[in-house]
Amino acid sequence: MRAAPAASFAGCTHLECTATGERHESEELWTVSRAGAPLYARYDLAALRGRFTPDAVAGRPPDLWRYAEVLPVRSPGAALRLGEGMTPMVPAARLAAALGLELDLYLKDEGQNPTASFKARGLCVAVSRAAELGARAVALPSAGNAASAAAAYAAAAGIECHVVMPRDTPAPIVAECRALGAFVDLMDGLITDCAVRVKEGVAAHGWFDLSTLREPYRVEGKKTMGYELVEQLAGRLPDVIIYPTGGGTGLVGMWKAFDEMEALGWIDARRPRMVSVQADGCAPIVDAWRRGLDKADPWPDAHTIASGLRVPRAIGDFLMLRAIRASGGAAIAVSDAAMIEATALIGRTTGLFVAPEAAATAAALPELASSGAVRPGDQVVLFATGSGLKYVA
Numbered sequence: 001m002r003a004a005p006a007a008s009f010a011g012c013t014h015l016e017c018t019a020t021g022e023r024h025e026s027e028e029l030w031t032v033s034r035a036g037a038p039l040y041a042r043y044d045l046a047a048l049r050g051r052f053t054p055d056a057v058a059g060r061p062p063d064l065w066r067y068a069e070v071l072p073v074r075s076p077g078a079a080l081r082l083g084e085g086m087t088p089m090v091p092a093a094r095l096a097a098a099l100g101l102e103l104d105l106y107l108k109d110e111g112q113n114p115t116a117s118f119k120a121r122g123l124c125v126a127v128s129r130a131a132e133l134g135a136r137a138v139a140l141p142s143a144g145n146a147a148s149a150a151a152a153y154a155a156a157a158g159i160e161c162h163v164v165m166p167r168d169t170p171a172p173i174v175a176e177c178r179a180l181g182a183f184v185d186l187m188d189g190l191i192t193d194c195a196v197r198v199k200e201g202v203a204a205h206g207w208f209d210l211s212t213l214r215e216p217y218r219v220e221g222k223k224t225m226g227y228e229l230v231e232q233l234a235g236r237l238p239d240v241i242i243y244p245t246g247g248g249t250g251l252v253g254m255w256k257a258f259d260e261m262e263a264l265g266w267i268d269a270r271r272p273r274m275v276s277v278q279a280d281g282c283a284p285i286v287d288a289w290r291r292g293l294d295k296a297d298p299w300p301d302a303h304t305i306a307s308g309l310r311v312p313r314a315i316g317d318f319l320m321l322r323a324i325r326a327s328g329g330a331a332i333a334v335s336d337a338a339m340i341e342a343t344a345l346i347g348r349t350t351g352l353f354v355a356p357e358a359a360a361t362a363a364a365l366p367e368l369a370s371s372g373a374v375r376p377g378d379q380v381v382l383f384a385t386g387s388g389l390k391y392v393a
Contacts, residue, residue, distance in 0.1 A: 007068035012041035062086035078132035111387035125221030127153035139207035141194030151182035212247035226257030246311035279304030289331035338363035358384035
């Protein structure tokens with residue numbers, strides 16, 4: 001059997017402002033665009049069509065770098081590898097039956113990534129590219145899992161990592177960050193308060209800011225979830241994707257991936273219905289979607305046990321809302337009590353111990369089915385974004 005061609009680390013052609021379309025140079029360290037909006041990395045997809053195909057990547061190592069042609073890193077030596085990506089799709093027929101739903105249901109178990117969450121994907125690519133472009137210290141505010149992923153990849157790259165987290169961040173995550181060599185700053189308040197302190201540190205010390213969608217590369221790592229779905233579902237996409245949404249990088253990353261894959265000839269124009277799930281104590285995207293707004297108002301007094309969903313304001317709100325509406329999807333909020341109940345239900349029907357953010361997706365299913373957002377016979381993928389082990393303390 002002939003070996004698959006090696007991945008080509010060509011990098012992106014340019015960066016593009018998601019608000020104005022203005023082009024930005026790709027070989028400089030950028031945070032947001034000149035207009036203050038997230039930047040997307042763009043590639044010469046026409047040149048890749050016919051060469052970068054599912055068959056071409058099928059024999060490559062099972063990590064996210066199998067998609068190097070549509071990732072921004074230029075040098076293979078700059079690609080950090082801790083075993084991220086190609087997480088399993090776990091059939092969940094018993095979960096669907098327990099909920100009384102006739103669905104072809106799967107959980108994508110992102111808890112099997114390094115540092116036990118999907119955050120590894122984004123921070124793997126972001127730190128790889130930042131270090132390649134000369135960054136020697138990175139920083140970010142985090143509700144938890146992004147901090148530990150940033151710490152891991154900064155350690156792998158041999159650069160400094162500074163993380164600022166709410167004081168009530170789960171203790172295992174704080175311990176993990178410290179063990180990985182990060183400089184940890186705990187403070188009273190929410191992730192938005194932590195972001196202010198990071199901004200001060202960036203200005204004072206020259207750290208590169210890795211905040212969600214405030215640099216171009218975390219979304220590139222997250223979009224690989226979309227490419228994996230097509231490979232794992234034999235060349236098609238599911239009918240519905242249900243995703244727990246804080247900053248929303250995974251949701252918008254997959255939406256970006258679908259457009260790229262259509263241009264590459266991997267899929268056609270059909271798209272999954274994208275469903276955003278938030279906590280009812282912090283649901284700015286749900287509120288904006290219900291009210292028909294293009295951007296979300298900041299959520300007052302944000303509170304939920306799911307620390308990754310406690311994001312009262314997201315710079316990528318307009319991108320999330322755009323994807324939800326364009327796909328014919330929905331946004332829904334669930335209670336903390338429902339997440340706790342769903343954690344146990346997922347555990348005993350699938351064998352997965354998931355974080356409350358992940359359990360929120362299953363908690364949302366009955367109402368989504370009642371409203372028609374999920375229909376009998378649909379193929380549905382729930383994103384289990386992290387392991388419940390992070391919350392055991």
